[in-house]
Amino acid sequence: MSGGANLPVAEQAGNPRAGEHGALSCGKALTFSGGTQADFDRLLSRYPTKQSALLPTLWLAQREWGWISREAVDYVATLLDLAPAFVWGVVTFYTMYNRAPVGRHLIQVCTSISCHLNGAGEVYTECRKRLGGLKPGETSSDGKFTVVEVECLAQCDKAPAVMVNDDDYAVITKDKLDSFLEGLK
């Protein structure tokens, strides 16, 4: 299913975007900061039902805390009068909600067809190798990098395409990997 449930288990190991059995705990109760609360209130005014604000509210939660923990799921569920299990079901359907903390630089390598034809598979493997042999989805021990494989980023003319956090990077070939990674440190 979307979010990687259809990938073999071996390929999901350690992937922060492929939570397995319920959300991980962050160990503390959560509430939105004042600014985020104001953004949330504004959101609610844009939809005829509270539930429709679920995706944007999860975005706010991820912006605030970096990932979607069990406490975040419970909190969002309460805000929107939804069952936590339902919220978790939505979180796991989409690939972009992090289900575990990620590195400061979340490197998202596109390996879909146009990037594949331009060597993206090698870029993905080599990128992890140069960061100390990271497994797919694993975060480096210094907490700086997480490398994940993503589907088409609609940057096919700039293949191989990579996203780091919210930023787009064009034509990251194997040759350019060193300077690309250097630029992130």
Add this chain to the structure above:
Amino acid sequence: MSGLEPIQPVLLARRGKPNSASLETYLADGGYASWKKILGGLASGEWTRAKVTDLVKASGLRGRGGAGFPCGMKWTFVPPTEKRGDKPVYLLCNADESEPGTFKDRLLMEVDPHQVLEGMMLASFALDVKHAYLYIRGEMVHAAEILNKAVSDLYAQGLLGTNVLGSGLDLEITIHRGAGAYICGEETALIESLEGKRGQPRIKPPFPAVSGVWDCPTVVNNVETLSCVKHIVDRGADWFKSIGRNEKNTGPKLYCVSGHVEKPGVYEAPTGIPWEELLALAGGVRGGRKLKAVIPGGSSAPMLTAAEIAGVPMDFDGLVAAKSMFGSAGIIVMDETTDIPKAVTNIAKFYAHESCGQCTPCREGTPWMHKMLKRIVTGEGKRSDLDLLLQIAGQMGNGMTICVFADAAIAPVLSGVTKFRGEFEAYIDKSTQPEFETPAPSDITAAVADRPAAGIHS
């Protein structure tokens, strides 16, 4: 070559301009003239909702998201006011561009957000919409920021909101971000997602025009489609039709060319431009190599060999005649060095990852196909795998599932294996895996007879 004149860019007229995305630039280029014209012509009755719909119908505009359905006709499926009761009509702009090989909507939103927004506003007027939503892919963070800025500028200028420019008309626009799921580009999945659910397609009917988001009549149109609407209202249906190559494929079109070409990118050309002309625009095949195959409409389209695509008009009907599809105009070019089995495996992996999981043939079939292809390209295939693969693919599509995702998933596999079977067999020939031996029927009978009688009926 047909001697077709290259057109002045219409949809990409502002590409490369400084501050192309700003409201000032757009207004300086005459932007929102149609919106103001319509609002100003409300009182006199010069502009009616039907007039805008008729223009779009007459233009022959076909949906640019993939299906190529006539846009004006889609609008007429919304029930008339007297049959809607108190239910509002919603317009959703589908900006969930995620078909591999497609990157035109991203460009339109990043370079010229006001163009699609004006298209949404004009369509909202035609459809009596009070609140329109633009559902944008979660990954397009910067495009979403650009659109949000554009929308807030419009509110600040009084071009959106309550009683727009004193016309008595109200219109709200909200930018809504997805969160990473290919299937949300399917219109009923997009609706589910906007409602705050998992993006799983709905059974049709009811069609969204009758009962869509929040059980209200809903029209879902693609970014490029709505951008075209703006120009149709600006310049008329005849002008739009004059650009197309034939009567059924009208207007300017954005072609996304990627893969093994010299100059990958988005090219604007008349709908129906022949294949050779389009390839020439993109600088030809990379390094002067020979063309091997083309996926002409995003990864869901059956691949065509170099011979099959020769001379084909790149439009909805031309590609159907060539037994493929125009889809989202994501044209993926593969040169002679391409390993087709690996390319097909890559595409199969995409669909295995993106299946929404609702329907068994798709949920189970897509990973099966990927697993078998992976086994072949890693040298562990068996000769019987190819027929088994075709058999599985043959059982997934053609109405076995709620939406056409399964059909999309099998198209590259069926076409790839059928047209380049020798390449798959070459992998299998190198395999050391023993063939699975089908037991003779008599052996099965004997094995069953040997089993001790132990059944639930005994």
